[in-house]
Amino acid sequence: MTFPNPLDVREATASRQGSDRAAPSAKSPVVVEARKLSLVYPTADKPVTALSEVDLTIARGDFVSLIGPSGCGKTTLLRVIADLERPTSGQIAIEGMTPEQARLKRLYGYVFQAPALYPWRTVERNVMLPLEIMGIARAERQARAREQLERVGLSGFERKFPWQLSGGMQQRVSIARALALQPDLLLMDEPFGALDEITRDHLNLHLTQLWRATGKTCVFVTHSIAEAVFLSTRIVVMSPRPGRILDVIDCNSLPRERTLDIRESPEFAAIAHRVREGLKEGHSYDD
């Protein structure tokens, strides 16, 4: 597997389109604002409280990771932001709009926990799908799809069908598909969960470069403490039954420009330690 040099990609991205860069002056500094957000799933036996009184503010340009044990409501929170789920109570605003308005304006790109590729479309046509729906011209669609596939290291696989690819490659296609939309807000649900360590490192490096170059706001779900600390400006530690936020950890002690070796630094270790303590606290609540 080969990946293009991240620096080349960053330059290409920076010079490609002015509109892709966030223009903070024109827009409000807060992208996601949740107040006392609760969500209860009505199930057959007893209702499940997936989110309980969640307060969260995500500023423009933030990279926020959601971490917590399985079933603590990370996916649910992401789905509420994306207007795929309606909260039972509380308020949520995306760029000052309701989630529905934000969705209709196609403000976000969503990378699902599973690749969710359409098996009758080739890899390239899968990436072009959102662009077709937006009514973008064919030539531009193709150019954007090629560019994003190259970014995730899948040049040369355009004509393959998803089921001819490995699980990790499929997930990279789904990332390319979300990036092709060029959204200001990127919602990612364990996008690298299925990948091996080395590929994951590469894509993490890529993602942080992309984030810094484009000024996108990212909300990222992960189970890996190292990944969360490496990527984030802030880490939200969640705990289950009921799903709630235990701790929000700032990562400002780390430089904004991340390289793989910051993982050896004492600041990195300190933040990772705090995340681990938070997760332990969530688990002890169970016992």
Next chain:
Amino acid sequence: MSDLTTDPYRTSLRTAADWGLVAIALPTLAALALPVGVRNGAVLGWFGGTMAPLFLIGVVLAVVAGASAPKRVWGAWAELAGVALAWLLPLHLLNEGLDLSAGWGLWLFLAAATLLLWRVMGVLAGVPGWTRSVIVPGLFGLGLLVGWEVLVRGFQVPAILLPPPSRIAAALAANAPVLWDDFRQTVLTSVLRGYVMGCGAGFLVAILADRVPFLARGLLPLGNLASAIPVVGIAPIMVMWFGFDWQSKAAVIVVMTFFPMLINTLAGLGNSERIQLDLMRSYAAGYGSTLVKLRLPNALPFLFNGLKINSTLALIGAIVAEFFGTPVVGMGFRISTEVARMNLDIVWATIAVAALTGSGLYGALALLERVTTAWHPSMRGR
């Protein structure tokens, strides 16, 4: 067939002797002691003056060649030649004027040849590509035809009960112009129009019912009701409503095909996974683009299922409906009038045309399905 590669010295008992062949050879040896037929009241054995010994030698040579072939598949082809030769023997004996009905030696021999064919098919069915998908089913059908021919002629079944295939083929050729007119009336006019209308209506109403939930709830129970109505019940009514010509046949077909298409389309439209739908929702895709870009492609296997079921239903519907009134042409009309005149050869010829048409339609749809849903897990790698 991997014995040769795993055991190059043929040391195991399994490879030293081909027990399958031995099991086939034993009844063959027993058959040699029994008669092959009767001529002018005299019972004839294998060496009673016919060419039977030559056939026997040919078959034995083929089997020996098959057993010593360097590749199991080549061996299978040699054995197939032996099987073909074995089944030609009764035809030769019939030409010689023998009565085969008491020729138990011959029948035992043919039973052994059939076992050999079984072995051959087992090998050929494992060869990917054309061999498996076309030749094996073709050989199977051919085998059935030859068996039918030999058994019917050998046991002198009266043609009025069951004619041999050769006689049906002759009737087909002799009555070709009449049969073509019937085909045009029944298939090209009634079936095609009724099928397109019935399937089209079922599809469109399903799309409507998908948007208007109460329609689906109301129509689905009706579908069960409609599928329980016998054709013979609605056909005379449709003839009264729409007259003798193709319109009444098309109406019967519409009644028969509408609900299967509706039910299959509805099932197909409900076949998309939640995550696939969520993806569309996240793109703010409307009803139309979700339908065209996600739900219809996902429904394709179901649509083809409905279309395939309906292709046979439509043919049956048209033929049966013609029993209740038609202009003096059509396959159903032909069957009903010629049966009454005891003119059974042409009846069988018409049945053959109907069977070929039905499998042709079905095959064409299956081919189309394979092309358009190659991505579906059930079609991949085939």
